[in-house]
Structure formats: C-alpha cells, structure tokens
Amino acid sequence: MSDGSSIETLLAILRTEIARLAPGDRLPSSRDLITRHGVGPVTVSRAIAQLAAEGAVVTRPGSGTYVTARPPATTAAPDTSWQSVALAGRHIDARHEETAPQEPAAGAANLSGGYLHESLQPAKTLGAALARAARRPDAWHRAPAAGLATLRALFARQAGGDHTPEDVLVTGGGQNALSMLFRATAAPGAPVLVESPTYPGALAAARAAGLRPVPVPMDAQGLRPDLLADAFAMTGARLLYCQPTVHNPTGTVLAPERRRQITDVARAAGAFLIEDDFARHLGHGRPLPRPLAADDRDGTVVHLTSLTKPASPSLRIGAVVARGPVLHRLHSLRRADDFFIARPLQEAAVELLSTPAWDRHLRSLGTELRRRCAVLSGAVARELPDWAPAAPPEGGLHLWLRLPPGLTEEAVVDAARAHRVAVDAGRRFFPAEPPAAHLRLAFAAAADPVELSEAARRLAAAARTAH
Template sequence: MSDSSSTEVLVAILRTEIAGLAPGDRLPSSRDLIARHGVGPVTVSRAIAQLAAEGVVVTRPGSGTYVSARRPRHVDEASDTSWQAVALAGRGQDPVTGLVEADGPADSPQAGTIALHGGYLHEGLQPARALGAALARAARRPDAWHRAPVAGLAPLRAIFARQAGTGVDPEDVLVTGGGQGALSMLFRAIAAPGGPVLVESPTYPGALAAARAAGLRPVPVPMDGDGIRPDLLADAFAMTGARLLYCQPTFHNPTGAVLSAERRRQVVDVTRAAGAFLIEDDFARHLGHGRTVPRPLVADDRDGTVVHLTSLTKPASPSLRIGAVIARGPVMQRLQGMRLVDDFFTARPLQEAAVELVSTPAWDRHLRALSSALRDRCAVLADALARELPDWTLAHVPAGGLHLWLRLPATLTEAAVAGAARAHGVAVNAGRRYFPAEPPAAHLRLGFAAAADPAELTEAVRRLAAATRRPS
C-alpha cells in the first residue's frame, strides 16, 4: 500500500475514533498508533498533520495530540441556518430578494443562450483597449495609491460638472462608486424611513429595491410616451405628502421615453412647489443613438430641487464603477457625511483611470462608435420583432438607451413567455418587476446591447417566435 493510501486509511480510522471522544481528550501517542495500526511513523505524522489542518485535532509539542474544542463540519453534514429566520424576523421581508430572483442568474446564463436581458454592453462594444491604456497610465501616477478626497478627485469632478452643463460647478459634484450605490445613499439621505417616494410607473427595479431597503414606500405615478405626467405628479404629491421623486427623464428604463421639453420644466416646478427633491437618474447620458440628447434637469435648476445622478459604467464597462451625484445646499453636506460613514471615498486608482479615459480622443471615438452600434442594433431588433411577432406591441422605437419595452398579447403571460424563451436559449426580463404596484398588463424588456452582434438579435427573435408558438 502506498504512503498516501495508508495515510488516507489512517485518517478515516482516526476520524471514527475521534467522533466518540470529547473535546480536549488526548489521542494515543504516535508510538501507540504505529503499533496498533501497523503503519510507519511517516504515515502517522502525515495523518495527524492533515487532521490538524482540518481543525479536527490540535497538537501540543511535548504533550501530545488532542481533540479540538470546536470540530469543523464535514462536507456531507447538512447545515442548519434555520435560527436566522428568527433573528431576521424583525427586519421584515428582504426588499432585494425579488430583484435577484425575478429573472434567474443574470450574470451566468447557460452556454448558447442569447442575452436580451441585463443592462450592460457586450464585451465587443466596450472600449477595452482604451480602458486598459487608461488604467496603465493611472497606475504610473506617483500618487495613484494615495487617499482620495471625500468628494472625489478635482479633475474628475470638473469633468462631471462640464458634462451636466452650464451652471454646475465642480464643488457641486460628489464622485461615487457607480450609480446603484449612489442611489441607495440618496434614498437614505433624503427621505425618512417609512415615508413615500414617488416613482414613474414602470421604473428601474434597482431603484425600487434601493428605496425599499431604505425603508421607503414607492408610490407609482403613471407615464405616457412623453414621460411622467405632471398633472398626476401634482396629485401624488398632494395625496401622499412625499418629499422625494425619483425619475429618469432621458431614455427611461425600461420604456426608452424622453421627458418632453415642456414637461421637463413642469416636473421640476411641481416638485419645487411641493417642497420636495427630485432625483434625476441620468444613467443613459452617453447612450444616445445619434440625436441630440436633452440637457439634464439639473442644468436649469437654481434652487437645489434637482439631485442629479450619473455614471460612466453603462457606456464603458460594468467594472468601471465610477459615477457622480450633483447637489447643492445642505443636502450635499449630508451626502458627504454619509460617504464618510459608508466607505470614506471612491478608490483613487479607478478615479484616476476614469480621468485618463474620458480625457482622451479615444473616449469621443468610442462614444461615436457606440452611438452608431446601438442605433443599428435597436433597428435590427425592432424590425425582427415586427416581422416575427407582429402581435407584440412596441410603443415606440427609442432614440437612446439599451432596451425595447413590449406589451404582450392578452393570451400570453410573462412567466410563460420568459420560461419558454429560456428553454429556447433566450434570456429576457419579465416586466412585472418594473412596476411598483400591480402591472396593468404583461410586458417584456428586451435588450439589444448584451448580445454578441446584430445577427444574434435576429436569431433571438426567431427563437422567441418559436417559443411562443410551442411554449415549453
């Protein structure tokens, strides 16, 4: 028998014997084990070392080997975490569970699945070479690993201020680690737990989850093709007493709608009259399809009503977790205080890389190429849907963003279509989770940025048509 086999046999025997001992009991000496089991001293030494590494025993030089006071759980032993249900009972239902489970493991679809879900660019659309070069240049800076200011690097704050438009100063900018974390911070900073927050209906599920995690109660405000309706917004403020509105005025997720020029002024005026804040989620600022993108609401706000949120993540890469909040007045001091509590500051190397990236001609070239690619992909997906699934209602073809929003025929349900699509190798987002209350109809959100190429989009629609004809 080989030394390794002998060691495995002796380890198994000793485990059985140790199971009948109490913590602190002494094992037989090495000499006794050699004589009892007919093995060599090397085998005994290796077996004891393996058990000690696993935490089963502890060795005390000059004294012997003893059963560990806290024995590890074996792989085949079932864990019991039922006690956590009692400990977490006071916290209430987890607001994020539905977000995670609604569409399955979005980060790891099965091989061969075409991705029409999610909200990030395919690798082929990301500026990988420019990102790598920017990160390399940033790493060579002598102060790259120094502590960053709480509000962010001055050059990066200036970049975000220029992006927002005239009237915004770098001092109004707080650099954040992407948009989602910043959104969570805003909800906690502005509204009191238990209070209402007005949201467009439908809206971004991550915002609903963040609001609920902050203890807020999302209240839906209907929208149409021109965005949120100001008349119903005024009614919602009056009825709820809300002091916060969350909206996406430009290339709204999931519908792709753009708040009309007249309504942009009205929405800010209604919010100001209610003595409330307006969180402007401008995630799609760089995701236009070639047309002029409207000015952010914050650019024309002088009273601190609008708190602007933007990010470089969507147009660049999921791992470029760099965003910014633009705010004026006491709310900025509160946000900076929360930053100190949450994480002190955003990692400096990533901030330096962002400065390097957006300060080069390569960034402008990337945005132009991305705009063209998104426009082409959007048209391909919309044309394929009109051809293969004419009874699915597409309200409009958006002029920006990453998604199409479709209403399903009354004969179909979201769950059935999403399940059949998955069985046919297509991942989609069911529409229910985009509504803060009961949805008025069944919808799907189909993305055109995560697929490998336009041909995959055409193939995905062909599979969807087959799936709905023969639901699985």
C-alpha cells in the same frame, strides 16, 4: 476557445487529477501543463490561482504546486436557524432578487440585462487609461472624500448650468449613489414617487432604505405632470425618482414642454427630484436634451450619472450633483459608509474621459446601438408583429414590448428559456401591480446583430408554445 472556457476546462482536468493524488503530491509544472493541454501561460496561472483560492493546492515559489490536505468530511448541515431571531425587526425586501434575471445558459441568445456586450466596451482604451493611472506617483494615495477634483470638474461640466466641482460627490457607480440618496433624503416609511414602470434597482434601493415606492403613470411623452401633482398632494411625498432622458425600460425621453413642468411640480411640493441620467452617453447618434439639473439653481434637482453603462460594468464610477444641506448629508454618509472611492479607479476615469478615444468610442457606440435597435425592432416586427413597440426608443439599450392578450410573462419567459433565449420579464419594473404583461429585450447584450435576429426567431417559436 475563449479565455474563460479554457480556464474552466483546465480547472476541471486539474480537479480530477487532484482527486487522484495524495496530500503533498506535486502537480505538473506550468510548462508541462501548457504543453500537455495546449493552453497559454495566463490560463495556467489563473487556473492555479483559482485552485489555491479554493484551498485545493498550495504554491511554493521555486518548488512547485502541491496538493493540500483535504478537510474532514461533515455530514451535518450548518444550523443557521438562530439568525431568524437575531435579524428580527429588520426586513430587506427580496422582491428584486426573486424576479432578477438569471444568467443566460450556455449557447443562449442573450436579450437580457443592462450592460454592453464586451465587444462594445472600449477595452483597449480602458486598459490604457488604467495603465496610465497606475503610473501616477500618487495613484495609491488616499483620495478626497468627495472625489478627485479633476473628476468632479468633468462631472460638473456634464451636468451643465453653473454647477462647480464643489457640487459633486463621486460615487461607486449609480447603484451606490441611489442607495445613498434614498437614505439621505427620506426617513424610513416615507413615500417616494417613481415612474411606472421604472428601474428595478431603484425600487430595490428604495425598499432597502425603508421607503414606499408610489407609482406615477407615464405615457408616450414620459411622466405625466398632472398625475405627478396629484400624487404629491395625496401622499405628501417629498421625493421623486425619475429618468427623464432615455427612460429604463421604455426608452422614452421626457417631452420638452414637460421638463420644466416636472421640476416646477416637485419644487411646489417642497420635494427633491432625483434625476437618474444613466443614459447620457447612450443616445443613438442623436442629440439628447440637457439635464434637468442644468436649469435648476435652487437644489430641487439632485442629478445622478454614471460611467458604467457606456463603458464597462466594472468601471464603478458615478457622481451625484447636488446643492445645499442634502449634499452635506451625502458627505456624512460617505464618511460612515466607505470614506472614499478607490483612487486608482478614479484616476483611470479621469484618464478615460480626458482622451480623444473616449469621444470616438461614444460616437461609434451611438451608431452601433442605433443599428442594433433597428435590427431587433425589425426582427420583432417580422417574427412577432403583435409585439412590435409603438415607436423605437430614442436611446438606451432596450426595447419595451407589451405582450398580446392570452400570453403571460411567466409562460413566455419559461418558453424562451427552453428555446435558449434570455429575456427580462416586465413585472419587476413596476412598483405595484402591472397594468399589462411586458417584456424588456436588450439589444446591447448580444454578441452581434446576427444573434439579435436569431433571438427574435427563437422567441417567436417560444411564443407559439407559451399559450
């Protein structure tokens, strides 16, 4: 039994026991709970901590754990209707939340989400890095607003070209960086050009900043420079958001001849190009092209990267690499938003990136992602031949599938849920009306390749009931 399920089981038992006790009664000791329920001391400690956080118990060191007084029962629901008036005039677009994938049900085969399964995360390496960081004498000192100099140097080297640590601002992950960038580079109401499809989190951040996402079509070679130039001319946009290296959700890598063209088109329009390089470490064992930022000296390209995807969802460390007034504006936003990123997490990131274990992790991760991609692609081709992608992605965590005629995303997603498999509907990846029905299938979120094959089998069974 996993630690999580052990804790939930013990919590359910203790809540039942607390309901029978009176306020002030003492719960069994930790030693008694360990013996009685066959769980470890960590499980007991976390369960008691959860109950204390809920206000159900209070712990008294040296004495024990006691049931607290129960709050008086209330029958009237809280009345928050007044907030509609107070919040009038400021709207946050809720489409991203409304279409966001739900947590997979227990026992479901997971083809949903954008993070590595815990078995693919370098947990021991992360733990060791955090432990070493915590032993630094200045680990809890205030961090520089721009980030630790050593960490900024590492990100500058990754961006390539002649970038220096002074061009880098450390952020709280990629999503935090996107939120800052959209607010820093365009005024509310302004258009922002995006690939179609694109990352839903970028659409949510842009809309929250009051921007209007405008779609620019892609093909098998990535964003189309000719249509990009037309979009700049028609909209007057001064901002482009794109993912030229392992695009989410399609996995496309922008063709070599287009990489310079895209930057040139943006520069000619007097626009910023936000390069989301989230998948820099998610290649499938093959070399990826260098960032667009590496060949840009004029500050057209604003480079964004993160450690979250190749390491762990909770390693909320990213970076923006930029030049000129836009970087100064980002520094101003940092001082207004949160002052600085927590130093212990930055120190842990430095430790992580500086150890040979990180390079070993990236090599093994690339091999495993390639294997999982092949397994899921083969299973889809076998079980759902009409859904097979045109070509396997060159990197990343997903397959992007176009549904055959007669199937809707809603019907397939609902049928898949009924067959205990979680998938992501394609419409949330489009800034406007989707041209067709799609699904995004994650091959990194499952426990192992066996689950991927089983998920494809369940999805095929679901498709037969979704017509």
